[in-house]
Amino acid sequence: MFLCIRHDEAAALAALFTPWHELASPDTAIFDAARLERLLGSAEQIAQAVWEQSGRRASVALAAIPDAAVLAARNFAGISIIRDAAGELADLGLDRLPIEPDLLDTFDAWGVRTLGDLAALPENGLAGRLGDRALALQRLARGAIHRPLQIHKPPEVYEDSIALDHPIELLEPLLFLIARILNEQCARLMAHGLAASEVRVTLTLEDRSEYVRTLRLPAPMRDSRALLKLLQLDLEAHPPQAAMAAVLVALNPVEPRRVQHGLFLPQTPAPDRLELTLARIRGLVGERNVGVPELLDTHRPAPFHLCGRHAASAAFVCRPKLAPQMAFRYFQPLLAAKVELHNNRPARLTAPGIYGRVVTSAGPWRTSGDWWTLTPWNRDEWDVALNDGALYRIYAEPDGRWHVEGVYD
Amino acid sequence: MNPLAAFNAAFEVSPALRETLEVIGLEQIGGFPRGAITEIIGPESSGRTTVANSLLAVATSRGETCCIVDTSEAFDPVSAAQAGAVLTQLIWIRCGGNVEHAFKAVDLILHAGGFGAVVLDLARIGERAANRIPISYWYRFRRAIENTPTVLALVERNALARSCAALMLDLKRDAANWRGAPGFELFRGIGIGVAPRKPAGRGRASIDVPVYSSR
Numbered sequence: 001m002f003l004c005i006r007h008d009e010a011a012a013l014a015a016l017f018t019p020w021h022e023l024a025s026p027d028t029a030i031f032d033a034a035r036l037e038r039l040l041g042s043a044e045q046i047a048q049a050v051w052e053q054s055g056r057r058a059s060v061a062l063a064a065i066p067d068a069a070v071l072a073a074r075n076f077a078g079i080s081i082i083r084d085a086a087g088e089l090a091d092l093g094l095d096r097l098p099i100e101p102d103l104l105d106t107f108d109a110w111g112v113r114t115l116g117d118l119a120a121l122p123e124n125g126l127a128g129r130l131g132d133r134a135l136a137l138q139r140l141a142r143g144a145i146h147r148p149l150q151i152h153k154p155p156e157v158y159e160d161s162i163a164l165d166h167p168i169e170l171l172e173p174l175l176f177l178i179a180r181i182l183n184e185q186c187a188r189l190m191a192h193g194l195a196a197s198e199v200r201v202t203l204t205l206e207d208r209s210e211y212v213r214t215l216r217l218p219a220p221m222r223d224s225r226a227l228l229k230l231l232q233l234d235l236e237a238h239p240p241q242a243a244m245a246a247v248l249v250a251l252n253p254v255e256p257r258r259v260q261h262g263l264f265l266p267q268t269p270a271p272d273r274l275e276l277t278l279a280r281i282r283g284l285v286g287e288r289n290v291g292v293p294e295l296l297d298t299h300r301p302a303p304f305h306l307c308g309r310h311a312a313s314a315a316f317v318c319r320p321k322l323a324p325q326m327a328f329r330y331f332q333p334l335l336a337a338k339v340e341l342h343n344n345r346p347a348r349l350t351a352p353g354i355y356g357r358v359v360t361s362a363g364p365w366r367t368s369g370d371w372w373t374l375t376p377w378n379r380d381e382w383d384v385a386l387n388d389g390a391l392y393r394i395y396a397e398p399d400g401r402w403h404v405e406g407v408y409d
Numbered sequence: 410m411n412p413l414a415a416f417n418a419a420f421e422v423s424p425a426l427r428e429t430l431e432v433i434g435l436e437q438i439g440g441f442p443r444g445a446i447t448e449i450i451g452p453e454s455s456g457r458t459t460v461a462n463s464l465l466a467v468a469t470s471r472g473e474t475c476c477i478v479d480t481s482e483a484f485d486p487v488s489a490a491q492a493g494a495v496l497t498q499l500i501w502i503r504c505g506g507n508v509e510h511a512f513k514a515v516d517l518i519l520h521a522g523g524f525g526a527v528v529l530d531l532a533r534i535g536e537r538a539a540n541r542i543p544i545s546y547w548y549r550f551r552r553a554i555e556n557t558p559t560v561l562a563l564v565e566r567n568a569l570a571r572s573c574a575a576l577m578l579d580l581k582r583d584a585a586n587w588r589g590a591p592g593f594e595l596f597r598g599i600g601i602g603v604a605p606r607k608p609a610g611r612g613r614a615s616i617d618v619p620v621y622s623s624r
Contacts, residue, residue, distance in 0.1 A: 075476075106595035241515030266473040267558060274474075277521040281502055281514045289503040293486035293496045304486040306501060322466050322493040326599055326620035329532070332482035332506075360587050362596050383596040389582045390454045393601065406483070408599065408620060409458040409532070 004069035004090040005050055007058035011152065012075040014051060022066070022149040030066050030149060039293050056298070068143045069098060085118035085143025090116030097137055103130065105174075115141040156192065158185045160248035167206045167243035171235055174203075174244055179228050181249040184222035195220030195256035199227055201235075203386065204246035211240040219257045226272045233279045237287070299369055300377060301405070302330065328406055335404040337394060346384050349394065351404045356386030364396070383408075441526070441560045442575045446551055448563045451580030453532075456601035457564045458488070460578065461528050464562055466493035473525025473558075476500040476518050480511040481533035491621040512546055519553040519561065526560040529550055531560060531569065538574045539569060547573035568606070577607040596620060 005013050006028050014021035014029035015041065033043040037184060040046050047060045054060075061072035061080040068085035075092055082088050092115045092238040094107055112118055119141040127135045139145050150266040160181045166175055178201065197220050203211040213234055221227060257271065269277075282290050287308070294307040337351035346358045363382035370376045380397040386392070441464055449457045461477075463471050468475050470493055477484055484501045490496055502518075503513040509529070517531050532540065547570040554561055563570060568577060583600030600618040 091433040114434060266471055266525060267523050268474045269521050270470075273521050274523070277517050278500070280517055284513055285502060285504050285507070285510050289505065291501060293484075293489070293499060293501045295486060295496070302485075306503070320485050322463070322470065324459055324463055324616070324618045325488060326456075327462045327488040327492070328485040329458055329483040330485060331533075359586070360586070360594055360596075362589075381508045385585050385587075385596075389585070390452070391585055391596065406485070407453045408596075409454055409456065 001033050001062050001064060002048055002066045002069045003028055003043060003050065004028060004030045004061045004063070004066070004073035005054070005058050007054050007075040010058070013054055013058065016053060017046065017050065020149070023152040024070050028070060032149065033062065044081065047081070051079050065143055065146055066149060067140055067145050080260045084180045085369060086119055086141070088118065089141070089143070090114060092117060097140060099137060100133070103133060103137070105335055106130065131276055156188070157255065158188060158196070158253050160185060161246060162247035163246040164244070167245045169243045171232070171239065174247060175232055177229065177247050178231060178249055179224070182224040182228055185249065185251050186222050186227065189222045189251065189253060192253070193256070194253040195222040195252035196227070197254040198252035199231065200250045201231060202248040202250070203240050203244045205240055205242040206245055213238060218275055220254050221272045222256065223272055228274055229276055230279050233283050237283055276289060300366065301379070327409055329409045330356050330406040331404055337402040339394065339396070346394065349384060349386060349392065349404070354391070354392065354404060356388050358384045359387050360385045412494070418500045427441060441562065443558045443560055444556055445575035446547065446561045446563065446570050446573055447576040447578070448565065448568055448570055448572055448574045449578050449580065450565055450568050450606070452566060452582065454599065455580040455582040456599065457532060457580055459492070459601070460563055460580065461530070461564050462489045462492040462494060464526050465489055465499060465528060467558070468525040469495040469498040471525065472498070474498050474500070474523065475526045475528070476524055477530065478502045478504065478511050478515050479530050479575065480504045480508060481506050481530070483530060488621070508534055508542065512542070515550065516553070517560065519550060522557060524559050526562065528562045528564060531563060531565040539567065540574050542569060561602065574607065576605065579604045579606045586617065
């Protein structure tokens with residue numbers, strides 16, 4: 001006997017009795033009560049228990065087939081026990097079935113308005129006129145559909161927490177706890193054929209506040225040692241400001257990265273190893289100094305920035321015909337310069353480490369922009385060649401200050 | 410040409426990145442040796458960065474992941490992209506003038522493995538900082554990339570790795586190329602003289618490199 005519950009919290013009610021239940025809709029759950037007889041008693045006793053558990057507000061139905069139980073639970077209040085589905089549900093209107101409006105109109109035009117009317121129609125004629133859809137509905141009306149339950153599995157949550165009796169202040173004992181959680185959760189991920197795309201550590205501090213660090217990984221990983229090292233580097237760079245009373249580690253599960261390697265593709269760094277290496281370098285040189293260069297669509301000087309994300313993967317690249325281009329090197333920090341002018345053109349350049357007579361110059365190239373923002377620019381650029389052969393790009397600001405921006409190299 | 414042979418030629422795993430120097434017209438010198446250190450030496454405006462950018466362009470356009478360790482934050486991605494470098498394949502590490510950080514970063518990168526080319530830019534470091542670099546670093550780097558496909562290129566003013574380098578390119582600046590009437594000149598390029606100091610006896614070459622300008 002299948003037991004169907006119709007209630008706002010049907011899934012939670014069904015889960016109190018068995019984890020093996022089907023969710024026909026968010027408010028309708030079905031399970032096989034016959035399999036629970038040894039544990040919980042007869043199907044009728046279980047139906048009574050479910051009804052009592054719901055505060056006598058749920059509609060509970062028992063039937064030999066799952067769909068008949070669903071129909072009964074959706075249409076009858078209280079506890080319904082359906083022994084003969086075709087007979088007891090015969091008076092229900094056709095609109096109680098999951099039926100398309102056009103089919104319902106057709107049946108209405110034929111004078112077929114109840115499940116009993118539909119069940120009485122000849123199968124061959126119905127199939128010939130309205131096809132498989134109508135035949136499936138007729139089998140439902142006759143209570144003749146036997147199907148296994150589609151067991152509902154709640155989404156797996158890959159997280160765990162540890163509450164401490166005494167708050168800890170040092171990172172090392174915390175890492176022992178995180179390692180324990182990561183080992184378990186990574187083993188679960190491995191068993192389920194998944195990997196983590198994000199790791200979130202939530203530390204409950206002594207003052208009841210929460211400190212959250214989130215690592216977004218460039219490629220899904222499930223190596224607990226690599227994840228632990230990444231977390232260690234991150235927490236060393238951003239330590240919490242108070243002792244920690246509890247720790248929660250949550251992993252975001254995703255499909256692992258599958259790469260089709262090619263015989264002729266060049267070797268690239270392993271993503272997890274590369275991420276670990278870059279995390280170590282970030283700890284050394286700062287977070288904002290490691291990444292991939294990205295060009296910006298602007299006329300502003302130095303139109304690029306460093307993007308933190310990288311995707312190291314070998315790929316066939318459409319190879320353009322390569323030709324050498326003169327490179328430019330920036331001076332950081334900017335070099336303040338003293339420029340002597342002759343006929344409004346640079347004649348002598350003096351800056352830290354740079355001194356010489358200007359042999360040839362090209363300019364001024366007047367550029368300005370972003371005057372509507374807080375960071376406008378306005379400058380006159382010159383390309384100058386000194387008597388020792390070096391080629392620099394210098395510029396003057398409107399207030400007359402000169403700078404050496406860089407060197408052609 | 411046999412299609413299979415053409416395919417094999419296109420994806421040949423060569424012991425040296427020959428195209429790098431072919432691109433800039435220096436094919437007679439050979440290529441950047443893989444699994445070894447190359448030094449690109451010269452004063453400012455001698456084309457050191459141009460040669461390094463060509464190396465990055467060739468390696469990244471082959472699909473390899475490259476890295477530039479930028480000691481003095483001098484790298485210009487616009488120039489590199491103009492030379493043909495695929496920026497998404499390039500990892501850029503800025504060290505803010507700290508030579509020690511640059512060396513530690515290179516060490517970590519080389520030991521991670523899998524990189525096609527790693528460029529260490531030491532062109533703007535002072536002479537005192539250059540003299541304080543322990544020589545053991547070069548042996549360590551040479552050992553780390555031995556028997557790997559990685560090219561480690563050093564861009565510098567004076568030779569630093571010396572005996573640990575397999576190729577040393579000595580660059581000298583030739584005349585700059587200016588066009589236009591006097592007083593209205595435009596900077597259009599530069600001449601570069603290249604002579605391999607090690608291995609010796611491969612001749613000397615001179616090339617003209619145009620400058621990209623949106624002006």
